[in-house]
Amino acid sequence: MTESHTTMPETAQVMSASDIDRALTRIAHEVVEAHRGVDRLVLMGIPRRGAPLARRLGERLARIDPAFDVEASLGALDITLYRDDLSTSAPRTPEPTLVPGSGVDDATVVLVDDVLYSGRTIRAALDALSALGRPRAVRLAVLVDRGHRELPIRADHVGKNLPTSREERVGVALADVDGVAAADEGVFIHRGAAV
Numbered sequence: 051m052t053e054s055h056t057t058m059p060e061t062a063q064v065m066s067a068s069d070i071d072r073a074l075t076r077i078a079h080e081v082v083e084a085h086r087g088v089d090r091l092v093l094m095g096i097p098r099r100g101a102p103l104a105r106r107l108g109e110r111l112a113r114i115d116p117a118f119d120v121e122a123s124l125g126a127l128d129i130t131l132y133r134d135d136l137s138t139s140a141p142r143t144p145e146p147t148l149v150p151g152s153g154v155d156d157a158t159v160v161l162v163d164d165v166l167y168s169g170r171t172i173r174a175a176l177d178a179l180s181a182l183g184r185p186r187a188v189r190l191a192v193l194v195d196r197g198h199r200e201l202p203i204r205a206d207h208v209g210k211n212l213p214t215s216r217e218e219r220v221g222v223a224l225a226d227v228d229g230v231a232a233a234d235e236g237v238f239i240h241r242g243a244a245v
Contacts, residue, residue, distance in 0.1 A: 059240065065210055067232060067234070067236060073210060074107050076209070077207045077209060081189070084207075092159045094159055097126055100164055102227060105120070124148075125148045126145065126146065132174035134174065161188060166208075172203045193222060194211075194222070197214060221239075222236075223237075223238065
């Protein structure tokens, strides 16, 4: 009889709800400093989790500089039809793209997403954004940068740099999207599979 070795999946929390809160507050301060204020600043969240993160970031920007109008400066950018894996991945239902009333022309647009990995999502977001107008500049804010880039893309503002292996998955759980209690939000690394 041969012995079978099974590796049980393991999940480790690497950011708590309060860690996410602190990271977004720090990113908000970095954005204001890098942009030298909030004039013509637009946040575009990439659904699913980038959109609520963009709203939270916008709320923090408004607390730092009351001139930032969250409702007038917040949008969502669906990238579904710009992805380069449409023919090889499961079908996705596009979500609405919401453009702020002021538009994106001549604005500094901060793309907001939860996890930066290969860079392909951000490449798709840049393509989708160019279909909406011509921003003065585009910046990228992510909650987690896990490395393993396949394209020459980097984030300007990062909540946490998280070295990972390609076999690990990084998951973000948010009350707005995942239905978890606000206190149970977090960033998780999922490791291991049956061998």
